[in-house]
Amino acid sequence: MNQPELHVLAVDDSTVDRKVIQKLLQISSFKVTVVDSGSRALQYLGLDEEKNSDCRFNDLKVNMIMTDYSMPGMTGFELLKKIKNSSTLKEIPVVIMSSENSMTRIDRCLEEGAEDYLLKPVKLSDLRRLKDTILKTGPDHTDQTQTRKRKHKIDQSQEPDYHDQTLSPPSSPQHAQTKRARL
């Protein structure tokens, strides 16, 4: 296997979720770094204003960032914006994870440049799909991919806007997620 491991930076304020996402990523053969806040994520990525960012080494290179949406202090959305506004980091795909199945929130994240929006709890199949996408498109992300994704998610607006996935109809609480998988 000549392919170097993809390095994912996962951001979540929940101890339980950090442990789970770390395991999911390891099993999916990603190299994983987990931090507990947006500000720590920025520090790790070298965007900390106080630190001198000259000491970035290649083996710390991050290929993808996965962040929880609702976090105290800096939300995942705010983190996403900071990354997309950074000349050095904007090419890194950012995936948002959230328990809220809200079309407005999903759309807002995609429009801000998120690679994808995953409903929690995140599944192995989500990561398999992400890995394929990242490996296929690589660093040269075209606008086409984003448009396709937005269209697909807007298709889901046929579904009522559930504020909470546990209130969804008997079919499956993950139905929104399953639809997304048919990308």
Added chain:
Amino acid sequence: MAAVSQLQRQFIEYTTSLYNEGYLDDQFTQLQKLQDESNPDFVVEVVSLFFEDSEKLLNNLATALQQKIVDYKQVDSHVHQFKGSSSSIGAQRVTTVCVHFRNYCDEQNLDGCLRCLQQLNHEYILVRNKLEALFRLEQQILQAGGSIPMME
């Protein structure tokens, strides 16, 4: 060997009842699938983190609801966290109470919130006891030289 198969049968029956009675949902199964020889205690470790987290949150909730002027945003934030962690381990009944709890927070309904906190305590203790019993069964099977049956 009879002891092992009896324990295994007990395990299957117990696990099935936990799913049927809604204590656990598919997410718990997903966690079990992540466990392997390189990390044989993964599920126990995650669940232990959940127990720690829950006890902290239940204390925080009790304190927040005892304030003269209740900060419902703060209460909601604790419940949201609890909802997240319970959902991450598949503790379905706990998650359901959290959903109702959040509605009462939205309405700033103190009575509703206090009732939900009581329910939350109750459901948490139930699922904690049941998970601990499940883990004990697993240990017994392993100690008797058997393997833990895979639940579909």
